[in-house]
Amino acid sequence: MKKFIIYSIIIMLLTGCMSDPVEKKALNENVQDLLLKSKLNYLDSDFESGFTNNEKPDLNNTYWVVKILDTYNIKIHNKDGLVSWIDKINTDELMLDGDERSESEGKLMKYLYLKDQFDISNENRKEIINYLEKTNSLIQLGNNKEANEVLILSKKYLNLSSFGDFDHKDLLEKAINDKVVYYAYLYHLLGHDISKDTLNQLNNNIEIGDLNFQSLLDLYYLKQISGKDFTHTVKSKEVKMVIEDYMNNKVNTEFLFYFLSVFEDSISEKDKKVIIDFLVSMSLENGWSNPSSTINLAATEQGITIANHYHSVDYFNKPSLQKFLDSAFVEIKNDWEYLFLYLPSVVNSYKIVEDETKLEEIKEFTVKSLEKEINKETLNPSIILILLETANNLGVEKDVKRFVNEDIQIALYEFVEENYKEENDYVYLYLNVLLNRFSAKNASNINTKLIPQNTYDTYMSLRINQISQKQLIKIDEEKTRKKLQDTVDSSKVPDEIFVAIKALDIIGEGEEE
Helix, strand or coil: HHHHHHHHHHHHHHCCCCCCCCCCCCHHHHHHHHHHHCCCEEEECCCCCECCCCCCCCHHHHHHHHHHHHCCCCCCCHHHHHHHHHHHHHHHHHHHHHHHHHHHHHHHHHHHHHHHHHHCCCCCHHHHHHHHHHHHHCCCCCHHHHHHHHHHHHHHCCCCCCCCCCCCCCCCHHHHHHCCCHHHHHHHHCCCCCHHHHEEEEEEECCCCCCCCHHHHHHHHHHHHHHCCCCCCCCCHHHHHHHHHHHHHCCCHHHHHHHHHHHHHCCCCHHHHHHHHHHHCEEEECCCCCCCHHHHHHHHHHHHHHHHHHCCCCCCCHHHHHHHHHHHHHHHHHHHHHHHHHHHHHHHHHHHHHCCCHHHHHHHHHHHHHHHHHHHCCCHHHHHHHHHHHHHHHHHHHHHHCCCCCCHHHHHHHHHHEEEEEEEEHHHHHHHHHHHCCCCCCCCHCCCCCCEEEEEHHHHHHHHHHCCCCCCCCHHHHHHHHHHHHHHHHCCCCCHHHHHHHHHHHHHHHHHH
């Protein structure tokens, strides 16, 4: 397992150059098959696009997105897969007791909503009702806000005419006196009418100020009660800001639902189309997950590497791919000490989409970052090695070599010796060869009697030969090419397919030279 983890990190991070894509509009059948085998799904929107390897939706995001689409009467295109997933949810995991009970009740309510929304029968209806009846005995209406709403809505989705004896006579008075519109909302959910005078009083009690989650909830409750008499609006620039914040993962799907529901009449058709198209494009085959975990850098690099190998990268939305990569690069820079390992992946991806402007920016970033890291009182060898690898990959070795003085070289060689010599021969050799590019040493003192045993060994061997510009590890390219292609065709392991394709690309580059 340890060996696999080391290989996975090196394969993902220490990337080589890729061949130039050739324009081809149709998606190659090989690409389709390999993406399917690699469990990679392409998601596209005008905002950004990329790949996901997240096959499993989550109940929370699916619930809120379905409610948004229902609010705007949008047909759900992945309904069959969604229904199949909902029907397979283990309800035992949604009916927990003890400290987890409150959270379980919320999940159960969302599950019941989805069942009701898609007319899916509840085979364990009796067990669910018994569970909720216990909830009813544990709370007093009005005292536990979340539990009350969950209980009442669950009752609605189960089509129950009654659910215990609620003492709700004082709810409306409590809403007015305590200036809490939520109690009036519960009163409304229980089927009671509320006069216009009371609505006006409730409306006057709401203090909006800055639009935060609580004020948004209050407006939502008021709108549910008021119906057509609801008068609150929002400016267009605020709509655009919320949509952009959601796309950038600054607000969650729950906030988005409440905002879009409350200000439905204030949102232009153009803005509505932007967010709906985004939500539809972010859907998995059977639901939705958090947008931040939907498109990810590792999956996107794998997807476009596969497409690039078969000259099909132009099939995908390059401008939107670049937007995603731009966001990823900004995130890496902003959280550098934790995300530095992802720099080679974003560089490799930018190479594939041929964004020369961004590559020039990363060259400058690499040189400045390396100078800064080397001048720190405490060196971080891992960060410096990644920056040196990136410098080599981008062809700016001469620009950074002046920073790597003899003391730095000694510190880096010692780090590699201590951490990799006994751990992995290929990683140890690779890092030594990389460091040799920035020092006066040569590879003559390195043991090169390595024989690749698997796809990962083969890839690392090719990278070692590529970066050293020598045949340090003997490779029969014709036999290796055939073996790698067989791996691509037959393997069912996504990482192995990706690595094999990267190895084939290195062999291809050698032929072009």
